[in-house]
Amino acid sequence: MTAVAGVRVHPQGLCESDDVGEGTRVWAFAHVLPGARVGRDCNICDCAFVEDGATLGDNVTVKNGTLVFRGVTCEDDVFLGPNVLFTNDLRPRAANKVDPDALVTTLVRRGASLGAGTVVVCGTEIGEYAFAAAGAVVTRDVPAHAFVAGNPAVHKGWVCRCGARLDSELTCTQCGERYRESERGLVPA
Numbered sequence: 494m495t496a497v498a499g500v501r502v503h504p505q506g507l508c509e510s511d512d513v514g515e516g517t518r519v520w521a522f523a524h525v526l527p528g529a530r531v532g533r534d535c536n537i538c539d540c541a542f543v544e545d546g547a548t549l550g551d552n553v554t555v556k557n558g559t560l561v562f563r564g565v566t567c568e569d570d571v572f573l574g575p576n577v578l579f580t581n582d583l584r585p586r587a588a589n590k591v592d593p594d595a596l597v598t599t600l601v602r603r604g605a606s607l608g609a610g611t612v613v614v615c616g617t618e619i620g621e622y623a624f625a626a627a628g629a630v631v632t633r634d635v636p637a638h639a640f641v642a643g644n645p646a647v648h649k650g651w652v653c654r655c656g657a658r659l660d661s662e663l664t665c666t667q668c669g670e671r672y673r674e675s676e677r678g679l680v681p682a
Contacts, residue, residue, distance in 0.1 A: 510543075514551060523555075532569065546593060550603070564598040564615065571601050574609040574627065581615045602637065604654060620678045624652045636678025651679055 499515030502508045506519040509526055514533030519525055523537045528545030531537070535549055538557045543549065546563030553567050556575040564581040567573070581596040597615035601607070605619045608627035619625070620637030629646040640650045640658065651659040657667035663679065664671045671682040 506537075510545075538575075546596075556609075562596075563593060564596045565601070565613075566598070567601040568603040568605075570604045572606040573601075574607055574611065576609055577607045577611045577613070579613045579615070583615060605635075606656070607631075622652065622654050623678070624656065637675075638672060638679035 497511055497513045500508065500513045500517050502519045503521045505521040507524045508519045510529045510531060513531040516534040517531055519537045520539045522539050523541045525531060525537060525543045526545040529543045530548040531543065532549055532551035532553065534551055535553045537543065537555045540557050541555045541559045542561065544562045547561045548566040550567060550569035550571065552569055553571045555561065555573045558576040559573045560578050562579050562581045565579045579599055582591055583597055599613055599615050600618045602619060602621040604622040607625045608629065610628045611625045611631065613631045617631055617634050619631065619635045620639060622638050623635045624640045625631055625635065625646060626642035629642050630644040631641065632645040635641050638651050639648050640652045641647060642649050651663060653659055653665035653668060653670055655665060655668045657665050659672060660666055663673065672679040673682045
């Protein structure tokens with residue numbers, strides 16, 4: 494186990510990476526492999542797994558039982574609910590050993606939230622502050638601030654940075670922030 498200054502690892506947790514930011518916590522039965530990159534002030538909860546070649550930005554929450562495999566990048570302030578699952582191979586076969594460079598990447602942009610049990614098929618990009626409902630199966634890109642749900646996940650509406658739904662005029666029902674459409678989803682107006 495690698496000891497990194499300012500990182501708290503539970504006695505039953507395992508953090509083998511030496512690229513972990515100060516203030517990060519790794520809880521019981523969580524495992525961070527060597528070669529994983531984890532930013533500052535992250536919270537990696539019980540039974541979570543972060544594989545080598547995965548990248549977590551600053552202030553990322555990885556809830557219990559979540560699996561973050563090689564090729565997944567989560568930018569700052571991302572929330573991964575309990576039992577979120579990322580894939581990194583579109584045609585897995587036990588007999589076919591895939592070179593790590595041939596795995597398909599996934600990008601979760603700043604501030605996005607993935608609800609409990611979300612499955613993310615590799616090769617997708619989840620936009621800034623997007624929100625996937627619990628149990629969603631994300632099979633294609635999700636625009637910034639989009640709310641998606643279902644299997645496969647479909648666009649159901651828009652959400653603010655604060656997490657509240659936007660009304661039909663793209664204004665937050667909680668904080669009043671206004672948005673406008675762009676080619677990548679919504680941006681503040």
